[in-house]
Amino acid sequence: MTDLPHGFLRWKSYAEFAGAQALLAQEWRGQQAFQQQWLANARERVLGGWCAACGRDALFALDGAVGEEPNWRESLTCNHCGMTARWRSSAHLYALLAGAHAPGPVYMTEQATPLHALMRARLPGLIGSEYLGPGVAGGALVERHGLSLRHEDVTALSMADASLGAILSFDVLEHVPDWRAALREFARTLKPGGLLLLTAPFHFGARDTVVRARIGADGGIEHLLPPVYHGDPLSTDGVLCYQEFAWDLLDALAAAGFARTEVISCWSAAYGYLGGVHPFIVGWR
Ligand SMILES: [Zn+2]
Known part of the structure; x- marks a missing residue:
């Protein structure tokens, strides 16, 4: 099992997490204290740290007005590469896990984003896609916003069975009503030992x-709770959030065919990953 640097924690199950709650509460108070103290003392909202996306010392700028709860995850933007905390931690964790998955093409369920551009530079042959609407054939290239984008519906991928080494899906699954079908497609297209x-x-x-x-x-669309929309790189309207996941997502991954599942959380002042812990859901085929 890959060793992870300080700030990253692996969790096998809800039971393991629940058993550690007292310890976590203490750690969380420490993190909150750090963040509050930094917010109170920083003359400019800029945090020094190591950028794992561009591999150097950097300054991370926090967006938002003083007095408002900042969006830690979608800002703390690197002064060199422009990557947010979410993008930096995602690229970072993938780099840490990359040596452990089956060899083969990497597929990313986004293509019109700075994170895709960063990963593309690192991973020649990276496959990216966007959802471009019903009626478009899977794998087809479509001109959109001056970009040539590949269409894929994650519930009906055009890739062959057991053809991919890894799938990276960042902040997409909450927008897919039939998300269990997407998990089955991820399991189908990954090779044995492949990583989600x-x-x-x-x-x-x-x-x-x-x-x-x-x-x-x-x-x-039937709304059970007030609608929540997230930012969408291809539209100014935003995109509806159908569900917010919890630990039963690991059970759904197992049911879809993943051999081993875990949650990896991270919080690190040194890397500029602040706010709550950033959870990553990991499935090994
Ligand atoms: Zn950077």
Whole structure:
């Protein structure tokens, strides 16, 4: 098993996490104290640290007005490479796990983002895609916003069985109503020993996924909770969040065919990953 640097923690199950809650609460108070003290003392909202995306000492700029709760995950932007904390930690963790997965092409469920550009420079042959609407054939190239983008529906991928070494899916699965079908497709297309590295809203302290919206019997969207929209690189309207995951996502991964699952969390002042812990859901085929 790959050793991870300080700040990254591996969790096998909800039970393991629940058993460590007292310890985590203490650690979390320490993290909160660090963040509050830094916010109070920083003359400019800029944190010094090591950027794992561009591999050097950097300054991370926190967005947002003084007095408002900052969006730690979507800012703390590196002064060299422009990557946010979310992008930096995602690229970082993949680099740490890359040597452990089956060889083969890497597929990323995004293509029109700075993170895809960064990964593409590192991984020749990286496959990227966007969802470009119903009626487009999987694997087809479509001109959109001056870019030539590959269309894929993650619930019906065009890739062959057992053809991929790794799949990276960052903040996509919460927008897919039939997310279990997407997990089955990820399992189908990965080689034995292949890696799925996934992020999505994840309730660390909860067992059960929260369904916010679903597709009703009439094919329309049925809202069970007030709608929440996330940013979308291809549209200014944003994209609906159908669900926020919890530990039962690991059970769903096992049911889809993943041999081993875990959650890897990270929080690190040295790397500029602040806010709550950043959870990554990991499946090994
Ligand atoms: Zn950087």
